[in-house]
Amino acid sequence: MIANFGKWILDNLEAWGRAVIFISQTIVACFKIPFRFNLFMTQMYQIGVNSTLVIALIGLFTGAVLAVQAEYTLSQFGATAYTGSAVALSLIRELGPVLTALMIIGRAGSAITAEIGIMKITEQVDALRSMAVDPIRYLMVPRLLAGLVAVPMLTGIFIVVGIFGGYVVSVGLLGLASGTYINVMTDAVTSFDVYSGFIKSFFFGFIFAWVACYKGFTSGFGAVGVNKATTQSVVTASVAVLVIDYFITTFLTQI
Amino acid sequence: MISIQNVSKSFGMQHVLRNVSLEINDNETVAVVGPSGVGKSVLLKLIMGIFAVDHGQILIAGDNITTARSEAEKNVIRSKMGILFQSAALFDSLNVYQNITFPLVERTGYAMAEIQERAQEVIKSLSLQRYLKSLPQELSIGIRKRVGIARALICEPKIFLFDEPNTGLDPIDGREVYDLITECQKSWKFAGMVISHEIPEVFQVSDRVAMLLNGQIEQVGTPEELISSTNPAVQQFIQGKIDGPIKIQ
Numbered sequence: 348m349i350a351n352f353g354k355w356i357l358d359n360l361e362a363w364g365r366a367v368i369f370i371s372q373t374i375v376a377c378f379k380i381p382f383r384f385n386l387f388m389t390q391m392y393q394i395g396v397n398s399t400l401v402i403a404l405i406g407l408f409t410g411a412v413l414a415v416q417a418e419y420t421l422s423q424f425g426a427t428a429y430t431g432s433a434v435a436l437s438l439i440r441e442l443g444p445v446l447t448a449l450m451i452i453g454r455a456g457s458a459i460t461a462e463i464g465i466m467k468i469t470e471q472v473d474a475l476r477s478m479a480v481d482p483i484r485y486l487m488v489p490r491l492l493a494g495l496v497a498v499p500m501l502t503g504i505f506i507v508v509g510i511f512g513g514y515v516v517s518v519g520l521l522g523l524a525s526g527t528y529i530n531v532m533t534d535a536v537t538s539f540d541v542y543s544g545f546i547k548s549f550f551f552g553f554i555f556a557w558v559a560c561y562k563g564f565t566s567g568f569g570a571v572g573v574n575k576a577t578t579q580s581v582v583t584a585s586v587a588v589l590v591i592d593y594f595i596t597t598f599l600t601q602i
Numbered sequence: 603m604i605s606i607q608n609v610s611k612s613f614g615m616q617h618v619l620r621n622v623s624l625e626i627n628d629n630e631t632v633a634v635v636g637p638s639g640v641g642k643s644v645l646l647k648l649i650m651g652i653f654a655v656d657h658g659q660i661l662i663a664g665d666n667i668t669t670a671r672s673e674a675e676k677n678v679i680r681s682k683m684g685i686l687f688q689s690a691a692l693f694d695s696l697n698v699y700q701n702i703t704f705p706l707v708e709r710t711g712y713a714m715a716e717i718q719e720r721a722q723e724v725i726k727s728l729s730l731q732r733y734l735k736s737l738p739q740e741l742s743i744g745i746r747k748r749v750g751i752a753r754a755l756i757c758e759p760k761i762f763l764f765d766e767p768n769t770g771l772d773p774i775d776g777r778e779v780y781d782l783i784t785e786c787q788k789s790w791k792f793a794g795m796v797i798s799h800e801i802p803e804v805f806q807v808s809d810r811v812a813m814l815l816n817g818q819i820e821q822v823g824t825p826e827e828l829i830s831s832t833n834p835a836v837q838q839f840i841q842g843k844i845d846g847p848i849k850i851q
Contacts (some may be wrong), residue, residue: 466694474691477684478705478757479651479677485708 369483369564370557373491376484383489391491394455398501402447406438406505409446410512412570413437417513418521430521431528432535434513439536443506445514445592448551451498452584454560459490460580463563464573472564482564490558491556496553499545506544550595551588558584603628603761603793604649609658609668611644618644620817621658628759631787631794633804636814637839637848640798643688645814646765649775649795650685651676663760681709684754684792685763689770690746692738692753699725699734702752709757724752727789728782744775751782755790768800776803783807801840802829813839815848 403496418435463486475482510532516525559580566576604626618641626632631845634642647653649660651667659668662679669803670676692701700707702724706717725731728748738746747767754762764783768776784807787794798804805811805825812822813836821828828836838846 469689470687470691471652471693473647473652474685474687474693476652476673477680477687478709478753479680480705480708481673481677 366557366561366564369487369561372483373487373557373560376481376488377492379388379395379484383485386485386489387492390489391497393458394451394490394493395497395500398451398454399504402450402501402505403508405446405450406443406508407512409442410434410438410506410509410514413442413509414513414516414521415519418517418523427521427523428527429531430517430523431513431530431532434517435510435532435536438506438509438513438542441544441592441596443502443509444544444547444551445588447502447505447548448498448555448588449585451494451501451552452555452581452588456555456584457577457581459556459559460563460566460577461573463560464566464576467564467566468568470571473552487556487560487564489558491553494552494556495549496552498555499548502544502548530579543595546599547595550591554587554591555584558587568593603630603663604795605661606645606649607649607659607661609645609660610656611641611648611653612656617817619648622817623658624812624815624819624822626793626795629787629791629792631783631796631807632807633796633798633808633811634806634814635798635801635811635839636820638799641817642799642814644684646763646795646797649763650683651680668814678679681757682759683761683763684757684759686747686750686754686765688766690738690743690750692746692749694738695736697735698730698741698749701738701749702730702756704753705757720756724755727755727786728752740745742775743770744778747771747779748782751786752776755786758790759792762786762790762794764794764798764800764848765795766800767796768803776800780804780807801842805829815839 379504413434414430417430418427421427421433422427463472466486472482472486514525514528517528518525562576562580562583566572604624606624607760608621608624609619610617621816622645624632624634627734633836634645636642644653648655649662649667651670653666659666661667663682665679667676667679670679693704696704699721703717703721706712725734728751730748730752732750733741733745738749741749752805767779767783771779780803783794783796796804796807802825808825810822811825811828813820813828815835821831821833823831831837835847837843838848
């Protein structure tokens, strides 16, 4: 039993080491020229544009639900006027970055892992190497950079649409004055709140691309191998986002 | 052109190759044959520098790929080689023309006009004109293999490696691929290495044949020498007999 536990520890350390080497090689490759702008734009389209509608839809209903919940809770203290600030702060500081990241991991992360995994088992990754094309530069770099840019942009869309959803419910259905919703919100939200939300989404974009690509590159053989890698990719990245969210939030509230 | 010297390779406790040595000269085609699972494809990936050897060395046109430390060093050596993978390994998201020109676009600083000129030459030689806008998944496996050959030839390799070139092909397409290999070798004058277990079809493209068994070279010789070999394992493999020293695993 002790031997098995020791082996489990060593296996995990080795896996972490490989993952860190993998991302280190990718970061170094980001600074090599020529930069493949067309591949970056393709990934921006796949990760960003193709996710916009679903992100906007989820943002709209998240904002709406937040407005209903906030109004219900605040009404017990006679503070329904603060619904706008509750909705905006929740979206900007926490729910926008986290829910966007979780959605992108589920939608684009699984697709990236499956795509690279299939490229691996059909020898397309070996074909790149055989043609003296570095797979890290060709496959990983555009996805990492697109993740770093697209996830914060999608987070911005999520937040804006979410605030609009909260506005529609608060003003249109719950009878809050339009000016109250907006004024209380603009008074409560500081530029630091906005920065902290985007700092989180930047880290989440990094984790999403790292885990998705790494799991694809290390997937096992056959349909079962790709299936397992895709599942692991979504679970690992989702858990990592929530854990890192805690640490970033703790750090940002200390400064 | 390729010098494999005392190469050994294991995966965990499984010894795949043991002290394998083989020379492939300029303008020569050598077939490496043997039953499934004896390490033929592993040998090919060692030559490409995709796997690292445990022992021994492999020289590609005088350069040692086994001591190349970085991917950049390996890439310099790899640029002398072309490879046709078992499944052709074409990129799904690119059409036939983009697949063929891919190595030149990605690896060289050639002008588009020059790339087009070189592409036209291989496209014409391999009769691929009507498929240029097709995606790999729209093609038969035979055409995909032709595209794979074109993609390797566009870089004018000094060495061409073929991994089971007629896997998945019917006898007619299989014969056509072997004819294509012979024609391309005459035109492009590369040293060829064909990994196969298709006996006797592979003999038609080979100047010499090396039989791999239990991780070692069992016999090397001309096709005629192998056909008349007194080695019972070689005879069993060539004749496809069940009884003999080769055990089905």
